[in-house]
Amino acid sequence: MRGAGAWAPLCLLLVAAAQHSRPQLSERPVFTCGGILTGESGFIGSEGFPGVYPPNSKCTWKITVPEGKVVVLNFRFIDLESDNLCRYDFVDVYNGHANGQRIGRFCGTFRPGALVSSSNKMMVQMVSDANTAGNGFMAMFSAAEPNERGDQYCGGLLERPSGSFKTPNWPDRDYPAGVTCVWHIVAPKNQLIELKFEKFDVERDNYCRYDYVAVFNGGEINDAERIGKYCGDSPPAPIVSERNELLIQFLSDLSLTADGFIGHYKFRPKKLPTTTALPVTTTFPATTSLKPTVALCQQKCRRSGTLESNYCSSNFVLAGTVITTIPRGGSLHATVSIINIYKEGNLAIQQAGKNMSAKVTVVCKQCPLLRRGLNYIIMGQVGEDGRGKIMPNSFIMMFKTKNQKLLDALKNKQC
Template sequence: MSAGFRVLVISLLLAAHSSAQQHQPNERYTFTCGGNLTGVTGLLGSEGFPGVYPPNSKCTWKITVPEGKVVVLSFRFIDLENDNLCRYDFVDVYSGHANGQRIGRFCGTFRPGALVSHSNKMLVQMVSDANTAGNGFIAMYSAAEPNERGDQYCGGRLDKPTGSFKTPNWPDRDYPAGVTCSWHIVAPKHQVIEVKFEKFDVERDNYCRYDYVAVFNGGELNDAKRIGKFCGDSPPAPIVSDKNELLIQFLSDLSLTADGFIGHYKFRPKKLLTTTSSPVTTAAPTTANLKPTVALCQQKCKRSGTPESNYCSSNFVITGTVITTVSRSGSVYATVSIINVYKEGTLAIQQAGKSMSSKIIVVCKQCPMIRRGLNYIIMGQVDDEGRAKILPSNFVMSFKTKNQKMLNALKNKRC
């Protein structure tokens, strides 16, 4: 351990002891695996901190502050095994103790801003795999008034029929560094949520790695349910939820900031939900029919019809480059970097800056055959989760520049 790191740890511990007034400055604080924490303020850290945390562990801390208050958690230091999706070693933070909404998942050395619960309870859980890599974390919690808002605090539950959400300091000055905001929008059953960003300016990066807005179907952070991840100075296209819950998360790192954003939402009856494209003339296959059965995958793999004849019966039509392919359970799971969208429907499209991508599943891996690095016209169906499903009967062909004019004409076709 470096001398600088020792100084950091000691200063943090002394500050924590002083504020809590529970320990003498020269008393060593021992961090254990989880526990129940109460009071108006306190300190928690990974087991053995500042030493390397143990492998194959799962530690849970339940924080409870006085009734009528909310919990504010501030990470002072974090050093866990780094991974883009935090799959190996991570810290999860939940609002509430049982079945609470996850506020965030963190790993690496990124230190999020203050995290605020919706009630007087918060749960913090750290998980490590067989390979340790880091000194863990240390964090402070404190009690605050429910409606207390400042540079650090933002987010919350939104359940009125219409409303707005915005970055801290909007519109007077740039959003602060090191902020994490989570807005959980909840509509009545059988309604969906439409979100539009009026103004948008978040630090630009091709992959939105530093500051970003992420939007999820449902009430927790789940990459499979992520609708998109956004940054830059171009507002995202309007977003409509699949069901009656939507989670919007904003994160800023500890460096550059920008103007921020303001967004508006409203509830809509699900039965009135329409897409910009004309209705399809044939029913989309059910999820059960999208499994790679022997009968389905033994069909002769021969493309039938033309782009014109398949356009109306397809839920979505895109052109794109296949950038990843993985075979699994008789199907191919691929990621497509989108060149253009001609018919979107309910297809889930992720956006990073000006780059768009979508995940597709070729149900029968040999039909139609797609190869990484090649460009295709892809027409297919969309399941209830917004995933693209390509059946042997769907239309897929190589995309050439000369096809552009034909596809532009199809975009205005009436079905």
């Protein structure tokens, strides 16, 4: 149940929206599922906002501002079912009205910064599934001059053979809080894109939860195509795209900021000798689902190698407390509350406040044996569903504070 205090800001937002959209009326605006909106500015909101949005719905808003201007979208409130990958309930924002580049996908209660289209058209789409719901969202759109968007806006389409991109205010002062920037780099079909960060300083966090840069193969923010997610003060290793498109997303939350970054890109032919290719930031392919077999589970329950030798060969490495264990068939499904994560890979991490957890499947439930309430170092592979897969020979050991130093050293090691 949501606290009564949460409604106060909603009331203020609704009054503002009512005054803005219907100055002659005192009643609140009625938000419906989707619509066509034109003009210099206006409001959109989830169906029935601020009431709980309906399940199993898909609503589309098409926004058009005057020719020659761009659309700026500011979320005033957002409360959708929270998920690390925004798989269930989410709001998508696109450039243009059809087949446009996706600027971002949002869920939970985090408000993104201002989102700016590259033309006078923007599309917003909200999708909900059959389960958990929230109060939805409300956002304001407005028209802005393309060349007078101010320091808080950034991003855009980059199609020249080489160029640079940087955080707002660089290099004079820190980047602002509450900013979302998306740079979409498009090379000719027969070329790839080399990317290098020259200077880099983004608020540090072990999981890059607050401020971060994410780089994606292709033209959409798609977790399966994510090359890496970066923060801190060490520039990411140089990156080479797999195809002729790259997407760079920068996001800052509403608290601490830092110097920011400047990066450079250039196009290059696809067929270069492999020895001259820049190193690609390491990502790990998702492993397929594994069903326990009698032969597999008759193996000796014995981890192989050492902490050091298994670190590089594992998709993910974490220290955590087992909080739930559920036997299913011959497997064990466990939830692990994370103490620290040393390598994330494609592991799906859930967040509730400051607490973070991940789900793992012990393919053979007795091997290795995970007991609820105990702390472990867990290394393993990641399945297509984002769960950790623990095999009989996976490296699992009890976690003790004395292991911390070695794990921190391994985290900084180049595999």
